[in-house]
Amino acid sequence: MTDGTGSEASGISFEYIITAVAIHYRVVVGLVVFGALIAVATLVLRDDRYVASASFVPQQRIEEGEASLAASILGRGAGDGTASFFATLVESRRVLGELAFDTIRHDGDAVAAVQIYELQELARRGDLEGITQALQEYLTVEVDGNGIVSVELRAPDPEIAEGLLSRLIDRTQEFRIELRNSSARQDREFLEERLGDAEARLRKAEEDLSLFLDSNRRIANSPRLTIELERLRRVIDREEQRVRQLSAMYEEARFEEVRNTPVLTIVDRPDDSASLDRASMVRWLALGGGLGGIVGSGVSLLLRRWRMSEEEVARMLKNRVGKSASG
Helix, strand or coil, rough: CCHHHHHHHCCHHHHHHHHHHHHHHHHHHHHHHHHHHHHHHHHHCCCCEEEEEEEEEECCCCCCCCCCCCHHHHCCCCCCHHHHHHHHHCHHHHHHHHHHCEEEECCEEEHHHHHHHCHHHHCCCCCCCHHHHHCCCCEEECCCCCCEEEEEECCHHHHHHHHHHHHHHHHHHHHHHHHHHHHHHHHHHHHHHHHHHHHHHHHHHHHHHHHHHHCCCCCCCCHHHHHHHHHHHHHHHHHHHHHHHHHHHHHHHHHHHHCCCEEEEEEEECCCCEECCHHHHCCCHHHHHHHHHHHHHHHHHHHHHHHHHHHHHHHHHHHHHHHHHHC
């Protein structure tokens, strides 16, 4: 933009844009502020403006049998380690599907997650997968290098965020205990069968020894009978040892089957952890202000063009009037 309208008519230069924005800066600033206010209003109406956080460390490693059982229950792999297993478990359909219908107290009323996040239609259709995917949008799960699992949950109210996150950790722990007990039950049933077989073999060995002794009163003078006696006794010793080992394993499995001790060490509890989601607030303010600035710049260009058009019309009229007077 060097000589009035001639260069401007051929296109819009960067200098032209800067000039237009500088002339109509009040419009630009006003629209930026308006956009930011719209962003704040939108954030207030959203159902994820508060975030609660918690972290925990698993106390027990996941055995291979438990991982296979978990994969069959969850319908997908359970990660490549104990911490990653729990990160997967927290966001699983099994845990979130139960959390969706858990009720927490808020303002004296019992409310469920499907109500809080307005998922009633999915609940009526029985769309558990859809409910799980919707709730995953409000979750952030991370695992650090020390095996600490950190969980954040966003909700429209700090009390709701903390209450739901507390229930989520409870559900995760309950499933892990159930998984451990289920695996122990399978082990107990297997060992029970093996122990029964071992006891039957022991009884058979004892009966064979008893029959042998009844049939052979004089053994000391017969090397062959002596060797057979020693063999029968070794069989009994071996079967007794096997029964003792299986009995110990069986009792351990029975104990694990009913054990309900905690499997998570809570590092940071969700209580009093909820606060405004500042990261989301900054993103929304930046988005609203940025869009307002873009719109404001466009409006400034339009106003600049409109003013230039008025000046051109006035100039043309003045020229015509001058020509008429000279003629």
